[in-house]
Amino acid sequence: MAHSTRSQLLVTARELFAERGFYGVSIANIATELGLTKQALLHHFPTKEKLYGEVLKEISGELEELLAEIAASSEQPAQRLRRFYARLVSDDADDAIRARLLMRELLDNRYRAETAGVWRLKPFLKSLIAMAKEAPGWSHATDAQALALVYQLLGAVNYYAISAPTLRGILGGPGARALKQAFPAQLETLVEAAIKSPPG
Amino acid sequence: MAHSTRSQLLVTARELFAERGFYGVSIANIATELGLTKQALLHHFPTKEKLYGEVLKEISGELEELLAEIAASSEQPAQRLRRFYARLVSDDADDAIRARLLMRELLDNRYRAETAGVWRLKPFLKSLIAMAKEAPGWSHATDAQALALVYQLLGAVNYYAISAPTLRGILGGPGARALKQAFPAQLETLVEAAIKSPPG
DNA sequence: CTTGACACCTACCGATTGGTAAGTCAACAT
DNA sequence: ATGTTGACTTACCAATCGGTAGGTGTCAAG
Structure with missing residues (x-):
């Protein structure tokens, strides 16, 4: 049922939530995008919150999957980190949508925290920290130091990922094209330089 | 008129827009926070959009002011950049609010772009690029390369700045306190390492 | 031929949205 | 005393919000 109404609703909801935010999109908006009424949507998802929660669940699953895939490779730790961050800044439109939605969740979840199980990001961060501490020179770093590193790099990537429309405007x-071309190499340089500068 | 109703409305609006986003806050919410009716707010600001626009104008002004202040110092270029980024990650609650609101604007402005004059960020980025290109080894970098650098660092700082509640949850x-303590030193390391790794 | 499940619909609900119209009331200038 | 003005109010508006109730039509199983 890859193209069932339900899965189409999830895809559409993800796009619209990413673009306009939870409060900026009505369930009617999402449904009419597919030529349906909002009651059709409510037939598949009992409430707007539940729909949003399912979108979020899908996304956190995808992220963990991506990280697990890279963690399972036989590359060097530093190389794995470089590849992971490079992967996040791909041209893929779906990646940009995911980054936007996650950024919004980061901003909003103070007001929706426990209801949607947002702390799902926890294992994801734990894995990232573990990966960082395997890098040469980082084995003696504290968790906080490793987290600061991976979080800064996460920010470097995601901040850019959500800025495309604004940057094109500016x-x-x-x-914007020149930046798009220069960004990956600069990011790789940044990741490498950061890893080569362990604390202490 | 530092404590005029008008300026109090601007402060309250900034806080609420930062926390819940443009669509997540009603003008009634903002007004009742000060014990007023929404019509009192509409007396001072003709529409919700205009109010939001004024908040945004204030903020971009503050950012340019901050950058100009640091650019005017007699420090070395690299040192100025380090200090600029460190300044953005201060404990100041107002800085966190500003970062949150700017991040939301970055996400939203595709749908409100020209109306609010968001491209005000342009001179700010230009100044940052200029400052980066003064650093040793960066004089021959392209604008795109310098922008990639400063934008990545901007992301590293702001992503963290908006994450406080989520990170406390996780x-x-x-x-969270350990991270808060480790972050500034790690950031300085990152900025330094990045500047010391010019492209080419 | 009937039954029941599913997918979707129209009709409706109370609450809230941004905004308008038309005041009231105190302070101040003439 | 008499306007005028600025700050704020109550009363109202149409539109939209998320959600409920109660259908209709289709299709497969019995």
Whole structure:
């Protein structure tokens, strides 16, 4: 049932929530996008919150999957981290949508925290910390230091990932394209430089 | 008129927009926070959009002011950049509110772009790029490369700045405090390492 | 031929949204 | 005394919000 109404609703909801935020989208918006009424949506998802929660669950699952895939590789720790961050900044439109929705959740969840099980990000961060501490020079770092590192890099990637429309506005098409081209190499440099500068 | 109703409304609006986003806050919410009716607010600001626009204008002004202040100092370029980023991650609650609101604007402005004059961030980014290109080894970098650098660092700082509640949820109080303590030093390391790794 | 489940609909609900209209009331200038 | 003005109010509006109630039509199983 890859194209069932239900899964189409989830896809559409993800896109709209990512673009306009939870309060910026009505269930009617989501349903009419597929030529349905909001009652059709409510037939598949009992409430708006539940729908949002399911979108979030899908996303956290995808993230863990991605990290697990890279963690399972036989590369060096530093190389794995580089590849992980590079992967997050891919051109894939779905990745941008996911980054936007996660950023919004980061901003909003103070007001929806426990209801949606947001702390799902916890194992994801734990894995990242573990990966960082395997890098040369980082084995003696504290968890807080390793977390600061991976979190800063996460920020470097995701901040950019959500900025595409704004940057295109500020820089214009050619400027935005030049940035898009320069960004990955600069990011790799940043990740490498950061790992090579362990604390202490 | 430092404590005029008008300026109090602007302060309250900034806080609430930062916490819940444009669509998550009603003008009635903002007004009742000060014991007023929403019509009192509409007396001072003709529409909700105009109110939001004024908040945004204030904020971009503050950012440019901060950057100008640091740019005017006699420090070395690299030192100025380090201090600028460190300043953004201060404990100041107002800084956190500003970071949250800017992040929301970054996410939302595709749908409100020209109306609110968001491209005000442009001179701010230009100044940052100029400051980066003054650092040793960066004079031959392209604008796109310098922008990639400063934008990544901006992301590293702001992503963390908006994450406080979520991280407290994930890590618990002690863990969050340890991170808060480790973050600035790690950030300085990151900025330094990044500047010392010019492209090419 | 009937039954029941499923997917979806129209009709409706009370609450809330941003905003308008038309005041009231105190302070101040003439 | 008499306007005028600024700050704020109550009363109201149509539109939209999330959600409920009670259908209709289709299709497969018995």
